[in-house]
Amino acid sequence: MSNRMKTNLQRTLLLTALTASLISPAAAADKSFPGTVRLNPTADVSFHNEIQRAIDKGLASLAATQNSNGWWSTPDHPSVSGLALSALLGDPDKRYKNAPRTQKGLDFLLSCAKPDGSIYQTNLINYNTSLSMMALLAANNPKHDPVLRKARAYLAGTQVDMDELGKTDSPFDGGVGYGSKYAHSDMNNTLVAIEAMYYSRHLAEDKNLPGAKDLNWQAVASFIQNCQNLPSHNKQDWVSEDPKHKGGFIYYPGTSMAGSETNAAGKVALRTYGSISYAGLMSYIYADVKKTDPRVVAVLEWLRANYTLEENPGMGPQGYYYYLHLMTKALNAYGAEILELKDGKKINWRKDVAMRLINLQKADGSWANDNGRWWEKDPALVTAYAVMSLEIIYRGM
Numbered sequence: 135m136s137n138r139m140k141t142n143l144q145r146t147l148l149l150t151a152l153t154a155s156l157i158s159p160a161a162a163a164d165k166s167f168p169g170t171v172r173l174n175p176t177a178d179v180s181f182h183n184e185i186q187r188a189i190d191k192g193l194a195s196l197a198a199t200q201n202s203n204g205w206w207s208t209p210d211h212p213s214v215s216g217l218a219l220s221a222l223l224g225d226p227d228k229r230y231k232n233a234p235r236t237q238k239g240l241d242f243l244l245s246c247a248k249p250d251g252s253i254y255q256t257n258l259i260n261y262n263t264s265l266s267m268m269a270l271l272a273a274n275n276p277k278h279d280p281v282l283r284k285a286r287a288y289l290a291g292t293q294v295d296m297d298e299l300g301k302t303d304s305p306f307d308g309g310v311g312y313g314s315k316y317a318h319s320d321m322n323n324t325l326v327a328i329e330a331m332y333y334s335r336h337l338a339e340d341k342n343l344p345g346a347k348d349l350n351w352q353a354v355a356s357f358i359q360n361c362q363n364l365p366s367h368n369k370q371d372w373v374s375e376d377p378k379h380k381g382g383f384i385y386y387p388g389t390s391m392a393g394s395e396t397n398a399a400g401k402v403a404l405r406t407y408g409s410i411s412y413a414g415l416m417s418y419i420y421a422d423v424k425k426t427d428p429r430v431v432a433v434l435e436w437l438r439a440n441y442t443l444e445e446n447p448g449m450g451p452q453g454y455y456y457y458l459h460l461m462t463k464a465l466n467a468y469g470a471e472i473l474e475l476k477d478g479k480k481i482n483w484r485k486d487v488a489m490r491l492i493n494l495q496k497a498d499g500s501w502a503n504d505n506g507r508w509w510e511k512d513p514a515l516v517t518a519y520a521v522m523s524l525e526i527i528y529r530g531m
Contacts, residue, residue: 308353382406407448
């Protein structure tokens, strides 16, 4: 088989996985046939139809709010358009796959591509590049390959390596930040970057092309560990020994968006929170850390103990829809059909999340958070989160 034929076969398998799981890392959870999910023939057909209706309304809302130049919300951040396009391209009925509006959106993303491979307009370079890549990958068009290969090479070149080069001697080493490799890494930018690198790895086969450059995945796993509240594996001073934080994650070494607390002995420890803990679970899956690994076991235990759909644990309403989105992607990736909570209660998390999103959908089909943290008052951004979550759930039921 020629290299071209191998690459085309890998593209088919990987992009089938990406579309089937709707931009979800299920490919890392099932090595036999990445990303494959089957509808349960005994599923609640009526509820399945309710989810489809919510998806339809959400997609219609996104279609109606696209700018005539192809972007959503703002041209300054193609990441928002990338998310909206990923939602449109994930439509179970594929109504938007070849629609002119979808092509116009993809053309906008391509217009944001820079000579160095990045895809952005003003700032947040890696974040915009990664989410734009995911939309271009979902389109599954070989014409996008040159842009995607250059974007891969760019992202790989921004993996943080502080202090002595080639050694993971800084807690930030191995991660990815908002900008260049000299800016400190964080969990969110690392997650979206490794997701884009994972799903574009079929483009790395030809070693003579720029996309062949890859991340140091062992260093990625090291950075993830350095953001986990787990004293057995992370010896940094900020790590909490309190059971209510053990196993969960913070934003980056030394900083938690959920703040800190001081124990009776006067030690200041950083607080774990929900959305970034699901990001941690998903990141371990991408980095091929096994389910039985103590780090994965620990974060899943924290998530089981803190399961809620009422808020983003540790953050309240802040980042709530992103929390639901990451919960859906992470539990789907892990392969959790039923989530058993710490108290032994068994949760059909897919049905719970879907019902929550259906109840929160606005009359015009959109979603938005009353709390504006992390852009969540933007209907395009939040509607994309919600629709992609429902599409994952739809395929998994």
